[in-house]
Amino acid sequence: MNAPSFRNWKSVQDEVLRRIHAREWKPGELIPNEADLAEEFGCARSTVNRALRSLAESGLLDRRRKAGTRVAAQPVAKATLDIAVIRHEVEGRGSKYGYQLLTRELTVPPARVCGAMQTPASDALLHVRALHLADDAPYAVEDRWINIGVVPQAHDEDFATISANEWLLKYAPYTHGEIAFSAVQVAEDDADILGVAPQSAVFAIDRLTWDKDASVTKVRLLFTPGYQLRTSL
Amino acid sequence: MNAPSFRNWKSVQDEVLRRIHAREWKPGELIPNEADLAEEFGCARSTVNRALRSLAESGLLDRRRKAGTRVAAQPVAKATLDIAVIRHEVEGRGSKYGYQLLTRELTVPPARVCGAMQTPASDALLHVRALHLADDAPYAVEDRWINIGVVPQAHDEDFATISANEWLLKYAPYTHGEIAFSAVQVAEDDADILGVAPQSAVFAIDRLTWDKDASVTKVRLLFTPGYQLRTSL
C-alpha cells in the first residue's frame, strides 16, 4: 500500500482536518506524532509541524511536549475581529465618511478614568468627543481621553479635520491594549448626538491602550442601532 | 562593528518591534528583505521569515512578494476572541453553572431562519430554547435552530441535561461559520426569562455554522445586561 504524498503544509492540514471531521480522529483523542505523520505523508517533519501548529493556533488541536497532540475536546472558536480605523470601516461599506469634532478640552478626568488609565488623580488629560458619520448620518460617537504626558504632540493637534481615532494610530504607537464589547442603553446626550431615542440599545466598544507601563488613550465608541460586528469562523 | 546575534525568532521579532516602535522603521516604510536581515541578525533566513510572518499575521506588517515588507500604515488591530462553551465561560469566572431547557420542538421555521440557513421553506427544523445560569441567576438565553437533515442524532437527544451549545460541539462538526455581535433591545418574553426590564439593552451573539454546503445550526444568544466580551490586543 502506497501512501499518498502530501507536498505542502496546506494539503497536510486539509488531510488532518478531513480526519478530524470524518471522526477518524475523535475529539480528545491522541493523534500520531509528527515523525510518524511525516513518514506517512511522505514529507519532512517540519512540514507536518507547520500544519499542526497552525491548527493548534486556531484552537482545533491541543499540543504539549511529551504528551503529544490531541484533537481539542471542545474547540474554542477563535473569532478574529479586524478593528479598523472608523473611516476605513465606513468607506469599506461604500459609504461617504464624515467627521465632526464635538468638544476638545484639557481637564482633570473623573476617578473612573484616571483609575483605569493609572494616571495621578490631579493630572489633566485631553478629552475629545467627536462624531463619525456615514453618508451624512451619524455612525458612531467617540469619547476619548488622551494621556498628554505620553503623547505631548496631541497638545498641538486640534482634531478639527482628522479624528483622534486616526491621528493616534499615526503618532502614538502602543505596545498592548485591552478591548471590550458590550451593549448599553444610551444616555440622553449621546442619544441626541446619534439622533436616536434615549435608552436605545447601542453597541459599545471600549478600548484602553498602553505604551509599556503608561496608558496612551482610553476610548468608548457608541454605534448607532443596527450596528453589527461580524466575522467568519 | 559586530552585529549582535539573535538566536531565536522571538528575539528577532522583539528587535523588529523595537525598531517599529522607536520609529526607526516608520509606518508605510519598506524594511530590508529577509536575506539582509538574516545576515544582520546572524541567523538563518527562515528564522527571520518566522518572525516577520508572525508579525504580518497580527497585522503589523504588510508583506508582498517582490514588493517587499512594509510597516503597516494603519495597523488593523486584530482582536482574537475566544468563544467558548457557555458552561466553561461561566465556570471560568468561578461561578456555578446551571442549565434549564425551555422548549424543544420540531417545527417549520419562519422565512427569516430558513432563508439564512438555506433550507427548503417546508422543512421542519429542531427549535431549542434554553437558559444558562451562573450562580443560579440568569446568564444567557439561547435560541437555536438545528438542521436535523445534517444532524439526525439531534432527533434523539432531549437536551434536558446537556445544552445544545455543548452537545453540538461534540456531535456536529462544522467546517466554517459566521458570527455577529450586536446590541438589541430585549423583547418581552426574553426579558421575562432573563429577569430584566423589557427594552433593556442586551448583548447578542448570532452564529451560523456550516458543514460544507449545508447549514448545521443557527443560534442567537442574549446575555444579561452588564455582559462584556473582552480580549487583549
Place this chain on the structure above:
DNA sequence: AAGTGGTCTAGACCACATA
C-alpha cells in the same frame, strides 16, 4: 530517562508581482 513538540540551519526551488 525518555519521548514529544519547538526551533534552528543551510540550501534549494518555487510562486508571484513588479518592472
Place this chain on the structure above:
DNA sequence: ATGTGGTCTAGACCACTTT
C-alpha cells in the same frame, strides 16, 4: 527578467513534561 517572500528538506539540538 528579476527580486521578493513562501515553502520544503534533512538533519540537528533543545525544552519541556511526563513516566
